[in-house]
Amino acid sequence: MDAVANHCRVGSDDRLRIRWPAPLPEGCRVALRHRASGETRPAPVAGDRRSLEVDVAGLATGTWEPVFEAGDGAVLPVPTDDPGFSLDELRAYSGLPREQAVRVVRTRKGHARLRVRAVAPHAEVAAVHPRDGEIRVDGWLAYAGPRPGETARLVAAAREGGGTVSGEARLDGTAFHGRLPVEAFAAAEPALWDLWLDVGDVHARLGTWLDDAPGKRGKLSYPRQVAAPGGREMAVRPYYTERDQLAVSCRPAGDDGT
């Protein structure tokens, strides 16, 4: 089977859609196979033999391979030329409340795979603006859905010592815009701060995970801002942790390696 799918995506409705430019051979069957358990689920091909659509909500977590099933029991992976990444689609997908997320990825060898994982709400960071005495953060609330009528706050929690700094945040649908005052960090003891978006009872960690560019730490850096509210110059700088969470470092100026 060398039919190459030209569309292979999971929509916000948790339905996997695969399309081929020409009809698949008569009798060709497609299934989804769970890598860890070997469980297979049929994915019936439509009457035109050029597409299929199957519900993938509730699949066991892990990797599922779409496969062609030959009559003799042999299975072959489904090749695709769909790169399987659309930031807009991922944003729309994560805009709904979910406990599990399913997406299609294309492997290096060009085969389609489904990645199913458990998710909790997080605040997906799209842009950070460290300037004018503030750290402004724009992004969207992922996997929690819109929270109309609920108030939002951006909260920084010192990794040690229990201090917090909070700043205003606005939620517009799932899009959020928040700001944290640099002076508030500088007035506290030197520390590393983890960031959260609090909306009602949702406590969402700030980070960037949906843009297919893991390992932000080595890929970009933010400038520092210096403030001296207590007469002591402190350098405040946003940074990404090794797990791609957004955090803030506050150290005495001249002590932060710049």
Place this chain on the structure above:
Amino acid sequence: MKITFLLLEAFSIDGTVRCTFTLADELSRRHDVEVVSVLRDRDKPVLPLSDRVRLRSLVDLRPGAAVPWPHTARAERLMPEPSAMVHPEERSFNKYSAWTDDRLTRFLRRPHTDVLVTTRAGLNLAAARLAPRRVVVVGQEHLQLGINEPGILAEIKEWYPRLDALTCLTAADRAAYEELLPAGTCPVRTIPNGLPARVHPRSRQENRVVVAAGRVVWIKGYDLLIDAFAKVAEKRPEWSLRIYGDGPRREELRRRATRLGLYNNVLMMEPTDDMEGELAKASVLAVSSRAESFGMTIIEGFACGLPVVAFDCPCGPREIVTDGRDGLLVPPEDSGAFAEALLRMIDDVELRRDMAVHAAAAASRFDIAVVAESWERMLAELQARPRRHTGR
């Protein structure tokens, strides 16, 4: 026909190795093909090579590798001695030694093959001196002539006429070699690098991402690209630039992006083993090189359906990109013009989509089947009698 490719380091990641493996794979469908590596520093090559192609090495540098009797003492004595055979101006002179001289000489005097293809100046020169007349020797140049130091140029002028043929990657480079070599001596051919036959992922033109890929070194002009992107981000802050690659300038470029306020727009990405997958996630390929010997990234980008914005440097991009059809060429090192071209591509979605279609079509010229056919045609001509008297 038995065809042997001679590489300096077939076990490492390198553009020349990648292209040679691709060609060797394709030719091995119809011929007996072998790759000989002067050096070997690991058990398996990093880049994939089909089982049809045999791979062996002349000098084993793996830790614990022992040279068998009766050469052990000789190897120990010669290994630390500099090469006398390779010109000190060869870019990889330090990788050769008196021991590689010894092994190379032995190999080149009796290569046991019909066709020997050597893949860099140092090896082309050695083969021109030593290979027997009965073997057809083709020297391959992956870098442009102008990059060579005067000492090497003098050797090229003296010894290349003894090659049966020389291939280079661009017509511009071919003209440069033809000017250097006496007329009627070594024929010079342009044969581009080929794209391996496989299903390439195809950009859907759906992400606001410009991509660049290649070693992070001065010649690639990423400093100019980042400057250009500062102007792009001013007008189109929702677009980002991803630069894939490793190299000595990575840190410096990341700081440059931060200084220009591009921390939300420029990502210095690590190299990846699935570059095509990452290319296809983007919508435009940026090629900011100050000079290129060829432009393999452009062809890979084309195959993934990416239109290209490139500096019109002396070699490479201008022979691949058709300006206005599958990409835009801008005056070399003019980051302002580069920014304008990127913005034109970004803002005119229809133009971009049209160019993406043409780009994907243009990639077929570089299909490895097409490229291998050029090789086979040339090799058949060179083998046909009477052969030119090369002086070997």
